[in-house]
Amino acid sequence: MSSECNIRVSFLTWNIYQGFNVTPLFAPLTPEQLPEVVTQVFRQFLATNFPVRAKAIAEAIASEKPDLIGLQEAARVKLIIPTFRTVTYDFIEILLEELEERGLKYEVAARNNNAKSKLPDSNGNFIQFLDRDAILIRKDHQLDVIRRQEANFQTNLTVPIAGQPFTILRGWSSIDVKIDGKVFRMINTRLDPTVEAIRNAQALEILQGPANTHLPVVITGDLNAPPNSSTIHLFINAGFKDVWDKVGEGPGFTDEQSPDLLNAISMLSRRLDYILYKNGWEPIEAELVGESQKDRTKTGLWPSDHAGVSASLDLEDHHDHHHDESSIESSD
Numbered sequence: 199m200s201s202e203c204n205i206r207v208s209f210l211t212w213n214i215y216q217g218f219n220v221t222p223l224f225a226p227l228t229p230e231q232l233p234e235v236v237t238q239v240f241r242q243f244l245a246t247n248f249p250v251r252a253k254a255i256a257e258a259i260a261s262e263k264p265d266l267i268g269l270q271e272a273a274r275v276k277l278i279i280p281t282f283r284t285v286t287y288d289f290i291e292i293l294l295e296e297l298e299e300r301g302l303k304y305e306v307a308a309r310n311n312n313a314k315s316k317l318p319d320s321n322g323n324f325i326q327f328l329d330r331d332a333i334l335i336r337k338d339h340q341l342d343v344i345r346r347q348e349a350n351f352q353t354n355l356t357v358p359i360a361g362q363p364f365t366i367l368r369g370w371s372s373i374d375v376k377i378d379g380k381v382f383r384m385i386n387t388r389l390d391p392t393v394e395a396i397r398n399a400q401a402l403e404i405l406q407g408p409a410n411t412h413l414p415v416v417i418t419g420d421l422n423a424p425p426n427s428s429t430i431h432l433f434i435n436a437g438f439k440d441v442w443d444k445v446g447e448g449p450g451f452t453d454e455q456s457p458d459l460l461n462a463i464s465m466l467s468r469r470l471d472y473i474l475y476k477n478g479w480e481p482i483e484a485e486l487v488g489e490s491q492k493d494r495t496k497t498g499l500w501p502s503d504h505a506g507v508s509a510s511l512d513l514e515d516h517h518d519h520h521h522d523e524s525s526i527e528s529s530d
Contacts, residue, residue, distance in 0.1 A: 203515035204480070205378050209473050210264035210487065211418035212506030213388065214255055214289060216273040216329065217246040219457035223317075224357045232360040233320040240325050243275060246459050246499060249292055254494065254501040256296035258487040262508040263302065265341060266375070267334040268386035268418030269293075272309075276326040278316075290332055307335040308371035308386070310348045315364065333371050333386045344381065345374035347408055353399035355390050366390070368400065372408040380513055382414040389429065391422040401432045409436065409476075414513055417474040420504065424468055438474040439481075441509045446484040455503040464489060466505055473509045484509035
């Protein structure tokens with residue numbers, strides 16, 4: 199088959215940072231101490247100003263114009279003021295608007311809702327938080343979503359908040375996309391950052407679930423594990439390849455800036471964010487986004503505590519005989 203038959207698809211994965219360090223909430227606290235900590239955490243959230251960061255994130259995305267975007271920590275935060283109103287910060291809506299202002303029309307193709315909490319602050323208000331991951335697709339007649347799956351993991355970490363157990367629910371989304379008569383699958387996720395056994399159980403749920411297919415498949419995500427870890431080995435052993443490994447230049451560090459996003463010099467020193475692929479893709483190029491000084495906001499904030507990873511891959515034309523049956527496989 200000639201290479202002209204190949205179809206190029208571009209992907210971007212980015213943990214856009216929920217905007218605050220969650221650790222203080224998991225410290226040993228009494229119910230009486232909790233509201234003051236909630237207020238401190240919310241102040242950090244306001245200071246890392248997602249509406250301003252979204253402009254910088256949209257600028258970086260506009261430099262790549264990917265077909266598909268995997269977002270992690272695409273939170274929705276609500277300040278509920280009982281006697282007045284509710285102020286909502288919907289990261290996905292805010293980012294979509296910023297992209298549209300730059301002439302880029304994206305829409306949500308799939309989204310998984312993860313951990314949710316509603317906690318009192320010390321001002322008589324409530325802060326409601328919802329963690330989400332989302333796949334955005336460029337509104338383009340060439341990309342047709344023919345199937346969507348959204349799920350939470352069965353294995354999740356439970357931690358105490360003011361003496362009450364709180365499960366940090368996580369999950370994944372996937373879409374099957376048809377382009378020029380070919381179908382591929384994209385899976386987006388964020389795995390548990392703290393406990394390797396839980397992270398690996400989550401990785402296996404993906405490998406035994408949506409990634410268990412003959413379709414060409416791409417996984418985007420914050421896998422919260424460096425390249426030589428047991429978690430990444432699970433994916434590699436299942437036949438996945440790492441785009442950065444193949445075509446990236448340099449160490450490709452994506453993690454992690456200071457929680458207030460104001461560190462003078464970049465602190466990125468680990469690679470935790472990946473675009474993985476399997477079944478008939480040829481990687482062409484990969485680069486980081488949001489990692490350099492010029493990407494920062496006018497107020498000095500880094501766009502996120504993570505850099506994003508952008509890559510383009512060719513969907514090759516020579517599929518084996520499995521390809522036809524995969525579109526009708528019921529077990530998929």
